[in-house]
Amino acid sequence: xxxxxxxxxxxxxxxxxxxxxxxxxxxxxxxxxxxxxxxxxxxxxxxxxxxxxxxxxxxxxxxxxxxxxxxxxxxxxxxxxxxxxxxxxxxxxxxxxxxxxxxxxxxxxxxxxxxxxxxxxxxxxxxxxxxxxxxxxxxxxxxxxxxxxxxxxxxxxxxxxxxxxxxxxxxxxxxxxxxxxxxxxxxxxxxxxxxxxxxxxxxxxxxxxxxxxxxxxxxxxxxxxxxxxxxxxxxxxxxxxxxxxxxxxxxxxxxxxxxxxxxxxxxx
Amino acid sequence: xxxxxxxxxxxxxxxxxxxxxxxxxxxxxxxxxxxxxxxxxxxxxxxxxxxxxxxxxxxxxxxxxxxxxxxxxxxxxxxxxxxxxxxxxxxxxxxxxxxxxxxxxxxxxxxxxxxxxxxxxxxxxxxxxxxxxxxxxxxxxxxxxxxxxxxxxxxxxxxxxxxxxxxxxxxxxxxxxxxxxxxxxxxxxxxxxxxxxxxxxxxxxxxxxxxxxxxxxxxxxxxxxxxxxxxxxxxxxxxxxxxxxxxxxxxxxxxxxxxxxxxxxxxxxxxxxxxxxxxxxxxxxxxxxxxxxxxxxxxxxxxxxxxxxxxxxxxxxxxxxx
Numbered sequence: 001x002x003x004x005x006x007x008x009x010x011x012x013x014x015x016x017x018x019x020x021x022x023x024x025x026x027x028x029x030x031x032x033x034x035x036x037x038x039x040x041x042x043x044x045x046x047x048x049x050x051x052x053x054x055x056x057x058x059x060x061x062x063x064x065x066x067x068x069x070x071x072x073x074x075x076x077x078x079x080x081x082x083x084x085x086x087x088x089x090x091x092x093x094x095x096x097x098x099x100x101x102x103x104x105x106x107x108x109x110x111x112x113x114x115x116x117x118x119x120x121x122x123x124x125x126x127x128x129x130x131x132x133x134x135x136x137x138x139x140x141x142x143x144x145x146x147x148x149x150x151x152x153x154x155x156x157x158x159x160x161x162x163x164x165x166x167x168x169x170x171x172x173x174x175x176x177x178x179x180x181x182x183x184x185x186x187x188x189x190x191x192x193x194x195x196x197x198x199x200x201x202x203x204x205x206x207x208x209x210x211x212x213x214x215x216x217x218x219x220x221x222x223x224x225x226x227x228x229x230x231x232x233x234x235x236x237x238x239x240x241x242x243x244x245x246x247x248x249x250x251x252x253x254x255x256x257x258x259x260x261x262x263x264x265x266x267x268x
Numbered sequence: 269x270x271x272x273x274x275x276x277x278x279x280x281x282x283x284x285x286x287x288x289x290x291x292x293x294x295x296x297x298x299x300x301x302x303x304x305x306x307x308x309x310x311x312x313x314x315x316x317x318x319x320x321x322x323x324x325x326x327x328x329x330x331x332x333x334x335x336x337x338x339x340x341x342x343x344x345x346x347x348x349x350x351x352x353x354x355x356x357x358x359x360x361x362x363x364x365x366x367x368x369x370x371x372x373x374x375x376x377x378x379x380x381x382x383x384x385x386x387x388x389x390x391x392x393x394x395x396x397x398x399x400x401x402x403x404x405x406x407x408x409x410x411x412x413x414x415x416x417x418x419x420x421x422x423x424x425x426x427x428x429x430x431x432x433x434x435x436x437x438x439x440x441x442x443x444x445x446x447x448x449x450x451x452x453x454x455x456x457x458x459x460x461x462x463x464x465x466x467x468x469x470x471x472x473x474x475x476x477x478x479x480x481x482x483x484x485x486x487x488x489x490x491x492x493x494x495x496x497x498x499x500x501x502x503x504x505x506x507x508x509x510x511x512x513x514x515x516x517x518x519x520x521x522x523x524x525x526x527x528x529x530x531x532x533x534x535x536x537x538x539x540x541x542x543x544x545x546x547x548x549x550x551x552x553x554x555x556x557x558x559x560x561x562x563x564x565x566x567x568x569x570x571x572x573x574x575x576x577x578x579x580x581x582x583x584x585x586x587x588x589x590x
Contacts, residue, residue, distance in 0.1 A: 018520065018539055022402045029408060041521065103381060104374055130520065131402070134383040135364070139371035148452025150338060152364055154514070164456075167338075169364070170468065170515045172280075175457040176338055182452065188521045189514060230380030230414040234396070237407050242546060242565040249558070250572025255580025258552065259588065261568045265550055267474070267529045268496065268585060 003160060005062035008049045009114055011125040011138070012042045012067045012082050014075035018130050028100055028226060029236040031131055033071075038078040041126030043085070043193035048186045049124050050086045050194070052158050059088045066091055066117060070098060070109055076209060083204035084196035090209040091117070097214055097221035102229035103132070107140035109224050112217035114145060122163070123183040127152055135185070142183040150176045154189040270300035270356040270393070275346050275369060278308030278328075279335045280458070285317040287471070290428035292359045292421060293321040297431060299390040300356060303327070305349045307334045307342045310439050322431025325353075326439045333446050339365050340450035343372035348444045350377060355416060357395055359388075362420040370420045380412030383420045384524075395419060403520065403543035423471050461513065469499045469516065474529045477501030477518055477545070481534020481555060481574055484511050488578035489533050495585045501525065501545075503535045519544035533574050537562025554578065 014036045016022045023032045046067070053063035067082030069075050070093040079090035093113045101109065114120060123142070128135040135151070142149035150156075153165035153176075161180040166173060168189070196204075214221060222228055246261075248254060262268045274292045276285070296302035304318055306328035318326060327349050333341045346369055350358050358373050360366035367383050374381035385397035395417050397410050412418065469475060476498045478489040486500070493500045501518040502511070518525055520543035530548035535541055537553065537560055545551070546565055553566035554574045563569040570577055 018403065018543070022405060024402070024406055024408070031402075103371070104378075107375070127521065133401070134381075135367055136371040136374070136381055136383065139368045140375050142449070143372050143375040146447070146449045148338075148449050149340065149368075150453050151368055168514055171461055171463065173459045173461070174338070174455050175459075176453050177456045178453045230374070230378065231382055231410055231412050234409045234411060236401075236409075239400075239405055239407060239547075242551070244564050245567035245569065247558075247563050247566070247569035247571065250570055250577055253580075254554075254570045254572045255577045255582075256584050258554075258568070258570060258577065258581045259584040261552070262529070263588075265529075267550065 003056050005064075006053060006056060006121045007064045007117070007119065008053065008122045008124060009066045009068050009117060009120050010042070010045050010049045010082065010087065011110065011123070012046065012069045012078045013039045013129050014069060014071050014078035015039045015129055015131040022131070024236045029233040030100055033074065036074065036077070038081040039126060039130050041128060041130055041188060042078070044186050044188055044190050045124040045126045046082055046085055046087060047191045047193040048156050048184070049122070051191060052122070064088050068110070068113060069093070070106060070113070072099070079209055080204060081196070083207045083209070084201045085194060086200060089207055091212060092209060093212045093217065095214040095221070097225045100226035100229065101224050102231045103134055103136035103140055104230045105224040105228040107137050107144055108228070109214070109217065109219060110137070110141050111144035112219050113212055114141070116212065116217060119181070121180045122158070123147070125183070125185045127185050127187045138183060138185040145183070147181055147183045148178045149183045149185070150178060151185045153184050153186045156184055156186055156190060271303045271353040272296035272300040273303050273305055273346065273350045273353065273355040273358045275342070275358070275360050276304055276306045277342065277365070278306050278310070278314065281308065283309070283311035284313055287428060288361045288423050290321060291423065291426050292361065293318075293323060294426050294428050295388050295421065296359055297322055299395055303349070303353050303355065305346050307345055315437055315439055318437050319435050320430045322433065322435055323437050324435050326437045327442050328439065329442050329444055331443060333451060336455060337451050338453040338455055339368045340372060340453065341446050343369040343376070344446050344450050345444045347373045347376035349442070350416065356393070357417040357419065360418070360420045362422045366420045370418045373418050377416045378414055379416035379418045380414045381418040382410050382412065385419050385421045385425060387425050388419055388421060400547055403539070404547040464500070466493060467497070467499045469501055469518065469523045469525055472499035472525070472527055474498035474531070475501045475518070475525055475527045475548070476531045476533065477503065477535060478506055478512075478533045479503035479535030479541070480505040482506060482511065484509070486512055488575060491582050492531065492578050495582050503541050532562050532566070533578065535562055536560045537565065
């Protein structure tokens, strides 16, 4: 039997570049989102989606890879980058009321947005964002949509409508199987993400990005953001930067000096 | 007294109480009455240990779905018990499975979820969680604003203590209803890895971690780890090269550790690595390149050949002990 065309949604997030210092600001201790980029970990999700659709004839064969983001106006940059890498279209959920959403209300809004996209076969996400780093959203999105979830997949294969994935834990590896539709979060071990090429960058300009407001996805402002969230940050303190201590160059006795240091610190 | 649900996984487990669970029970006792939910059997040893921790009530399920499908059935179990005992909080260990259960219980009970808590304090019934964010650059205090609070708690959040009085827990076997989507991701194979006998990375007081500079030979790092009773960690470069299991990776996409002592060996200390270890109490670095960024955060740094420095340190520790 010929494989049917796939409708895949990839969650992408616009996050502050981890190469720079990041800061919490304002009375609600929100993240300063200047110097942001497409989250590195989402590139693995996008690659997983593109590899699967490439196998089935890509966009020409009717396969869709939709890059879905939620965030301020600037977050559309994450969608644009995804389109350059190869996603077929983009969706940007953007509304001022979403600012300050925790995982609970973010997953609520993402679920509502996914429901506007018609029947989805596969949702692929990264293992976590590189800013909040809770890994809660993928599972919560699956729970809200009534989809099985395979989290932290270090490999992902699709055969017909059967998804097989591997999860590598500390003491055990598990092979997991599920039937579409399903949500999968992939780790940075899952693949080698491709880079956008010149052709992809040109092609991206013709691809469609749909912007959805809260009203478009049928949610009220008080269901999300600071008001709708079920957690709050009471206070935040910047940790004093670590400073360099004693640095020595080995003159033949550095191993002994190391032991002296450990003994002085009562660590041995 | 308000019920605080603590989840303990006994599927493919030893039948005893893990130190992290003991810590969760100590926390739960400080905030209310600990009600323990167990996936899998409750052995006599486990029941006795729970009694030592003052647990009067244990609910457990041995339904086969808990073992046959990925995580979601365990979350159904925890959420249904938490609802039935009107729990004000659910405490979980901060493993990937613990966090996933937390996420699902949050949706099921409309409860705020806080992950990666390093300490939890009870302030007049409200549980305040402290956690490190943005790769250890900030500490925040957070709380749930919902009726139920769900927190996944890192190891060593509290020193585990036995209850003032040992009790004999009432162990009740229950059956729960699983959601259709909870039975969608089936575990078709489990492959165990052989245990190293060393402490677990996130539990260890001392971590010795190796990187690119080891050039494929983890021997010196393992020898130093073993004389110190330490866990062995690795940079992403070392795990990507296949020199050691990915489970050993410390960093942004690996384990986040904050031991008393972190010894970084042959690791440059770029941001990916720093994100996993810069909240360690004391950092020691050995690297042949004096320009390595790790020296900017090391309390004691050695510019030198790790293949000379580490064996010498191992010999010196043995000599002083003999």
